[in-house]
Amino acid sequence: MPARTSLDARAPRGIPAKAPRDADAALPTRRCVVATGIPARATSAVLASARAAAPLPASLAHVKRARASARTKGTTEVVVKLASEGASASARGDAESDAAVRADVLERHADVIASVVYADVPAEGPEDRETWEKACAIWPVSLTAPAERETETPSDEEAAYFRKWTKQACEGAKMSGNCAIIVDPARDVEIARGVDESATHPLRHAVIAAVDLAAKRDVAMYPEKEHVEALIEARRMEKLERDALEIAGVGDDAKKRKREVQTKGSAMTEIMGRPYLCTGYDVFLAREPCIMCAMGLVHSRLKRVVFAVCDNINGALSGPSGIRRLHGVRSLNHHYSVFSFDAEEI
């Protein structure tokens, strides 16, 4: 392993939760069923019916459901519904397979709809003007607000703090390949440190070793047995409440309440009288963590993840969107910020 590093000359950069798009790449699209040839005066009525019969998913909130026809002047085209997943003989057949669409859109407005065709719409809301223009060439969309948690630029003070601990992680990685140091930023002190031990156990990566040590430290610092018993009781009550809701029936309201019960889990923090695992701590690594380790850091509630070197093959934080950029996966219950130093070698 190369053992030279100079992070002094480098500035840490935030890795946004969403991977930048290749400017030349085609925008992803979703196929829709579209009614065409609608006289302008009838557009709002068809639009209202389509909205009621087949609302588009929230992920397509940027899509405008009507546009002026480029082919026939004075007419419009309306998105009737999202195309069905399976193969359909025709767009009309696809639309008719949905009873509400057939009755409330196609039959009700049969006199004003000239034809029913498939058309693609941009699958993602554009966050900048250039992408918006490209998207609108496919189908009209609105410009969406940039995703929360945009790239954060660390202050000079933060950059120095990042650099100091990342250098230590690089030093620590010289023998094993990777090193993870968990740090309390409020006190600038090391909480736990782990190096890659996968030679002795295949899952014992540096992050896992560090998180394991931090957990052991927690247990040693807060040994109270009654806290554990209170925790078990709280979990038991939560389960009873969840089961009761499930028996009571489904539906949005029940689902919402079920979620509320589940989020009460954070109340366990209060019972335990201390933060949950690594809440509020930062972790510094020589190399970008793999998917297992990045997920371990989510579970441990780390606040920031800083590493020196990107791992283009196994890394889980600097790749394209999805599990290769785990901090951008919205469905996860915790999100940390990610920074790297762009160092080629350590």
Ligand SMILES: [Zn+2]
């Ligand atoms: Zn790993």
